[in-house]
Amino acid sequence: MSSWQRQLIDSVTAPAGLAERFGTDMSELDAVVQRYPMRITPYYLDLIEKPGDAIWRQCVPDRRELLPCQEDADPLAEERLSPVPLLVHRYPDRVLLLASGQCAVYCRFCTRKRKVGCAAMGVSDRHLDEAIDYVARTEQVRDVILSGGDPLLLEDDRLEHLLMRLRAIPHVEIIRIGSRVPVTLPQRITEELCAMLRRYHPLYLNTHFNHPRELTPQAFEACRRLADAGLPLGNQTVLLRGVNDTPAVMRQLVKGLLKMRVRPYYLHHMDLAAGTGHFRTRIETGLDIVAALRGPISGLAVPHYVIDSPGGKGKIPLLPEYLVKLGDTALLRTPSGEMIEFPNGEM
Numbered sequence: 001m002s003s004w005q006r007q008l009i010d011s012v013t014a015p016a017g018l019a020e021r022f023g024t025d026m027s028e029l030d031a032v033v034q035r036y037p038m039r040i041t042p043y044y045l046d047l048i049e050k051p052g053d054a055i056w057r058q059c060v061p062d063r064r065e066l067l068p069c070q071e072d073a074d075p076l077a078e079e080r081l082s083p084v085p086l087l088v089h090r091y092p093d094r095v096l097l098l099a100s101g102q103c104a105v106y107c108r109f110c111t112r113k114r115k116v117g118c119a120a121m122g123v124s125d126r127h128l129d130e131a132i133d134y135v136a137r138t139e140q141v142r143d144v145i146l147s148g149g150d151p152l153l154l155e156d157d158r159l160e161h162l163l164m165r166l167r168a169i170p171h172v173e174i175i176r177i178g179s180r181v182p183v184t185l186p187q188r189i190t191e192e193l194c195a196m197l198r199r200y201h202p203l204y205l206n207t208h209f210n211h212p213r214e215l216t217p218q219a220f221e222a223c224r225r226l227a228d229a230g231l232p233l234g235n236q237t238v239l240l241r242g243v244n245d246t247p248a249v250m251r252q253l254v255k256g257l258l259k260m261r262v263r264p265y266y267l268h269h270m271d272l273a274a275g276t277g278h279f280r281t282r283i284e285t286g287l288d289i290v291a292a293l294r295g296p297i298s299g300l301a302v303p304h305y306v307i308d309s310p311g312g313k314g315k316i317p318l319l320p321e322y323l324v325k326l327g328d329t330a331l332l333r334t335p336s337g338e339m340i341e342f343p344n345g346e347m
């Protein structure tokens with residue numbers, strides 16, 4: 001058995017497994033886990049330094065997940081935007097294909113926590129066939145994003161079969177993989193996996209680091225293998241209260257990512273997903289972070305801060321206001337806050 005499969009078998013899937021290690025009574029969390037599953041790989045568990053820290057908050061169930069709330073189980077209306085099971089088709093030229101229902105670690109802030117890791121999210125061969133058929137007969141789709149769950153929890157041969165079938169569709173120009181395993185199960189990124197992936201270019205991978213403590217030597221090695229296999233790497237961070245909601249933490253994160261050849265892509269404001277309210281920050285927090293990055297840090301490292309609009313209306317980019325006024329002379333605010341005039345005309 002490979003080391004990544006061993007990690008999955010040895011994962012902690014019940015609060016009692018934490019009680020031994022941290023000497024705290026966790027039984028009140030059983031009700032949370034009945035509703036939203038738990039899984040923490042031994043590797044990710046070892047990143048916890050103490051209860052309540054940035055790693056703990058991301059993976060250990062919290063009774064606030066069950067608080068009554070106004071949020072929606074499916075805030076992005078993914079079910080309505082799903083023409084066949086396993087597909088979400090919101091933008092004309094690209095689709096999400098939910099290729100796996102499982103993740104190495106179940107993130108407590110997951111926007112799909114309504115179903116990720118639950119029996120209802122099993123991926124059957126029949127549904128996968130229907131999803132591929134839909135892509136094949138929908139010619140405007142040129143970009144397929146494998147998501148889930150985590151598509152890299154599929155076995156190599158199953159994943160390869162899927163890539164091969166998508167590659168056989170002439171109008172599919174690029175394929176993207178969205179995966180958190182470089183963060184939660186870096187052992188999954190084997191040389192064999194990378195040797196297989198490189199046969200299906202152009203292939204992109206977006207991963208999901210949220211905190212600088214996740215940038216370990218093992219994660220570094222996983223990203224090195226992927227980048228050496230020619231996959232352009234991006235990162236989607238979720239802005240999480242008590243985890244990464246300060247400019248100092250975010251600066252360390254994005255600088256570290258660039259060293260791993262991972263380009264910060266999106267900074268997501270928390271979706272309005274039921275059971276995640278305790279992670280939500282104010283929008284100002286995200287704007288302040290982006291403003292604090294812009295200037296001191298290379299533009300290469302500054303992600304787009306976005307809110308995915310409720311009801312499936314798409315991602316909205318949010319920017320600190322640099323353009324104050326238009327006209328023959330535009331008024332601009334520099335990153336340090338100084339106002340300057342800039343001529344706005346054609347020569």
Ligand SMILES: *Cc1c(COP(=O)(O)O)cnc(C)c1O
Nearest residue numbers: 088089090091094095096145315
């Ligand atoms: C975010 C998202 C995409 C991909 O958007 P990009 O801006 O191209 O990365 C595609 N489909 C859905 C439903 C999405 O939420």
Ligand code: SF4
Nearest residue numbers: 103106107110149180
């Ligand atoms: S890895 Fe992604 S899909 Fe899986 S629980 Fe975390 S955020 Fe959700």
